[in-house]
Amino acid sequence: MRLEPRIVRVNIISHIENRQAQAVSGIADTAGQEIRLEQVRKVYGSGEAGVVAIQNIDLQLRPGEFMTVVGPSGCGKSTFLQICAGLIPATSGRVLVDGRPVDGPPEGLVYLFQQYSKSLLPWRTVLQNVSFAIEHRAEIAAPQRREYCMDHLAMVGLTEFADRYPRELSGGMQQRVANARALAAKPGVLLLDEPFSAVDALTRIELHKLMLRLWEEQRFTALLVTHDVDEAVFLSDRIAVMSNRPSVISEVLPIPLARPRDKLTTPEEPAFLQLRHYLLEKLTGGAHA
Numbered sequence: 001m002r003l004e005p006r007i008v009r010v011n012i013i014s015h016i017e018n019r020q021a022q023a024v025s026g027i028a029d030t031a032g033q034e035i036r037l038e039q040v041r042k043v044y045g046s047g048e049a050g051v052v053a054i055q056n057i058d059l060q061l062r063p064g065e066f067m068t069v070v071g072p073s074g075c076g077k078s079t080f081l082q083i084c085a086g087l088i089p090a091t092s093g094r095v096l097v098d099g100r101p102v103d104g105p106p107e108g109l110v111y112l113f114q115q116y117s118k119s120l121l122p123w124r125t126v127l128q129n130v131s132f133a134i135e136h137r138a139e140i141a142a143p144q145r146r147e148y149c150m151d152h153l154a155m156v157g158l159t160e161f162a163d164r165y166p167r168e169l170s171g172g173m174q175q176r177v178a179n180a181r182a183l184a185a186k187p188g189v190l191l192l193d194e195p196f197s198a199v200d201a202l203t204r205i206e207l208h209k210l211m212l213r214l215w216e217e218q219r220f221t222a223l224l225v226t227h228d229v230d231e232a233v234f235l236s237d238r239i240a241v242m243s244n245r246p247s248v249i250s251e252v253l254p255i256p257l258a259r260p261r262d263k264l265t266t267p268e269e270p271a272f273l274q275l276r277h278y279l280l281e282k283l284t285g286g287a288h289a
Contacts, residue, residue: 032064032221033108033188035084039093042079052246053079056093059240059249064219068232071242072283077225078193080242084223085111085191097189108188112178112195119178120166126177127153127162133185152180156210172203176210183214190215192224196231205263208234212261229279233272234261241282253279 042054053076061067071077082088084095086102086109095102097109105111110133113119120129130149134140140148153159156176166174175195182190196204212235215222226232232239236255243250256271266272 031188032219033098034063034096035059035061035189035221035223036096036099037084037093038096040080040083040090040095041092042076042083042088043091054083054090055246055248057247057249059252061221061223063221066215066222066224066235066237067240068224068226068236068238069240069242070226070229070232070279070283071247072244073227075242075245076247077242080247081111081191081193081223081225085109087111106189108186109191110182110185110187110189111191112182112193114194114197120174122166125163125165126158126169129166129177130181130184133181149180149184152184153177155183155214156180170203171199172207175199175203175207179207179210179214183218186218187220189221189223192222194226197227204231209263211235212259216260229276229283230267232279233257233275234263234266239275239279241279250282 037057037059040054040057041052044051044053057080069077069080079088083090084102086095086105089103097106100106121132124132127146127149130152131145134145134148150159150162153162156179158173158176158180161169161173166177169177178195196207199207208231211222222235224232224235233255238255239253241250241253242248253275255275257266257269267276
């Protein structure tokens with residue numbers, strides 16, 4: 001049986017209760033961390049057969065910023081994100097998180113994959129999947145761990161499905177579980193590799209609202225890669241535009257849209273439409289920087 005997602009409104013009281021439960025659990029809030037890329041280059045292969053995927057990228061994300069990277073298909077957006085995460089090495093240059101060089105997955109960084117269903121552990125319940133994010137924390141006792149994880153399921157509206165297995169949930173609900181697990185780890189940096197691309201349009205709207213609400217509450221640094229220009233404009237503080245391969249950051253655009261943003265009215269604002277049209281022209285070859 002597949003269960004349909006519910007739309008859950010979190011009020012001020014439940015938000016305060018969540019904060020109190022986190023304080024009891026022993027997990028401190030993590031401030032957003034700075035990310036800096038310095039002359040990052042990635043080459044696959046060697047010699048004349050080598051393919052330059054990324055060419056000398058310089059970029060800085062401010063602590064607590066929401067930045068999105070867009071670019072043509074095949075330009076290396078996922079490669080870029082994996083280098084930021086320390087999952088693959090750069091050929092040259094370096095990535096720093098709060099001034100510390102990244103030579104492997106850094107402390108406080110969480111990666112939210114595109115194929116969220118494959119990142120969930122099918123033999124674990126929803127609650128056990130969320131708990132996986134904090135099981136290595138020796139300072140958290142088992143009773144506190146359950147309470148803490150239930151609070152994070154409440155954030156995404158899934159408390160009544162805590163004992164279900166991923167296969168019993170809809171795609172949108174599975175994505176919510178992945179979100180809850182990522183945020184339970186208290187990330188300083190959240191990297192998002194097109195995590196909304198595999199769900200239907202209505203579920204995507206709810207996930208966008210959920211992600212922005214949680215980001216506004218916790219203020220981790222968010223770095224999203226996507227093909228969806230509307231998604232990029234709606235979610236971001238700034239958008240970095242990648243060129244065709246060998247990829248560079250051709251420009252970084254500030255998003256002059258007030259927060260909080262509304263899924264119905266924000267996309268109708270003149271600034272939203274202007275940015276959307278500009279990016280689509282640029283990415284489809286209709287505009288030249």
